[in-house]
Amino acid sequence: MTNTNDMSTSWRNWIAGNLQRGCTQQALIESMLQADFDAAFAANCIACVANDVSPQPEPSNKAKLPYQYETSLVAAGNNIDLFDRSVKVSLRVSRPDIVVVDEFMSGEECEQLIEQSRRKLTPSAIVDPQTGKFQVIADRSSEGTYFQRGESPLISRLDRRISELMNWPEDHGEGIQILHYGVGAQYKPHFDYFLENESGGALQMTQSGQRVATLVMYLNEVTEGGETVFPDVGISITPKRGSAAYFAYCNSLGQVDPATLHGGAPVLTGEKWIATKWMRQYKYGS
């Protein structure tokens, strides 16, 4: 049983001292698990110290409470003015928090992203729940690649637009990920947030905290299949070139929303290209 869910000053100093000495976050998590800390709590403490922010509420309470919905961070209205274009809202769901917008990207931008990705695609990987390392698994039969933040003028412009729509700091975002699905390829239903009770997820969270929201951007139209599905809500979003689907799943209390279970349905005819942005609680990367 975990009885050490308050991050005392001594533990805070211990984490800070070890980080300064160059200890890996994985080594710190392992020590804290041996001292009977909850894995998710340990990960959050380390992330808080590393990012110099206050720790979040104690997890055993948080896990017991139902997810508390907060006002969507996406601006209200049918049209949302971003710095370089106006996007049109085509769907809003409040529980879970989902917003679909059209005309988020131009056809030319979509085409450029596809062309720049095509030659560097590799089989897609996910975070292994046990080890926290990226692993190729059968549940995700797509291929993909990444663009680092600021990698090119196109990526910088998109990252700024994404951050404005998601209303979340640009430097909290992971690099844009591109996915390509051929016929039969799919991404089985999953959560984008890290599972706190799995050591791999806890390890991921030490870096920049939990993932808080996703933006899936559709780069082409799929002839048949390939919808983004939310099986527990019963909705499916049909890919449309230039449109984007936002969903948020981690609130200001650090709770995560299981209603955001979602997947990419198998492509039946044609192919599917998407770009995905995941936002984190804290600053991501350098």
Ligand SMILES: O=C(O)CCC(=O)C(=O)O
């Ligand atoms: O392919 C899709 O529509 C969903 C992709 C997805 O869930 C993800 O990239 O995390």
Ligand SMILES: [Fe+2]
């Ligand atoms: Fe996902």
